[in-house]
Amino acid sequence: MKRCTAIRHVAFEDLDLLEPVLRDRGFDIRVLDAPLGGVAELDPLADDLLVVLGGPIGVYDETDFPFLVPEIELVRRRLDADRPILGLCLGAQIMARALGAKVYPNPNGKEIGWSSLSLTDEAAASPLAGLGTHPVLHWHGDTFDLPRGAIRLASTxxxxxxxxxxxxxxxALQFHVEASVAGLERWYVGHVGEIAATAEVSVGQLRAAALTQGMAMQRVGPAMFADWLDQVCA
Incomplete structure (x- = not known):
């Protein structure tokens, strides 16, 4: 049986829509809550797949959240070995940092809500092509420079x-393809402070958008992930 470890930073940002795809492909799934410890003991090469999930902290917040130090090192070693790894939001930022790129607050402000991506030509030959013009969920205040050797696939x-x-x-995906409409109800509670502090964003607005855009992503997101998984973990 193939094995996947998912590194989780906050309970409500989990695999969600991606979990059934993994189980359908015969993966045994282990979830590690990084704030509770254990990251340093992980073998970076042991699993068939490593998924690094999102969370409401900055990758540069090592003083407040020291578990980030061994997590970045774990991801760096995994990347050096070119073993299958998916980073979502904070996970993408950790990947960028592990590759030596700068991660910092987005000078254009936070991006919270649903909008379409501009895919690059390289993305047209990748699993991201399946996203097409479907709006995806954005929920981040940080961004990163493109790491050396990386290929940009999308922008807004x-x-x-x-x-x-x-x-x-x-x-590495800065946006979210894993969150279900039902699962987002936990996000609205967990991120209520950030929502209240962000102009032109409200729980009602996000919920209404999820009931339209999110319903489409419940089909498109897992399909994109399945295509990528079949490509790298065949």
Whole structure:
């Protein structure tokens, strides 16, 4: 049986829509809550797949969240070996940092809500092509420089680097394809402070958008992930 470890930073940002895809392909899934410890003991090469999930902290917040130090090192070693790894939001930022790129608050401000991506020519030959013009969920205030050797796959007017690939087996997505409409109800509670502090964003607005855009992503997101998984973990 193939094995996947998912590194989780906050309970409500989990695999969600991606979990059934993994189970359908015979993966045994282990979830590690990084804030509770254990990251330093992980073998970076042991699993068939490593998924690094999102969370409401900055990758540069090592003083407040020291578990980030061994997590970045774990990801760096995984990337050096070109073993399958997917980073989502904070996970993408950790990948960028592990590759030596700068991660910092987005000078264009936070990006919270649903909007379409501009895919690069390289994305047309990647699993991201399946996203087409479907709006995806954005929920981030940080961004990163494109790491050396990485291929940019997507951008938005607010965030130039929305996705990149690295090597044959690394994929970093600043946006979210994993969150279900039902699962987002937990996000609205967990992120209520950030929502209240962000102009022109409200729980009602996000919920209404999810009921339209999110319903489409429940089909498109898992299909994109399945295509990528079949490519790197065949």
């Amino acid at each position: 007017p607010v965030t130039a680097n929305q996705a990149f690939s690295i090597g044959q087996c690394g994929l």
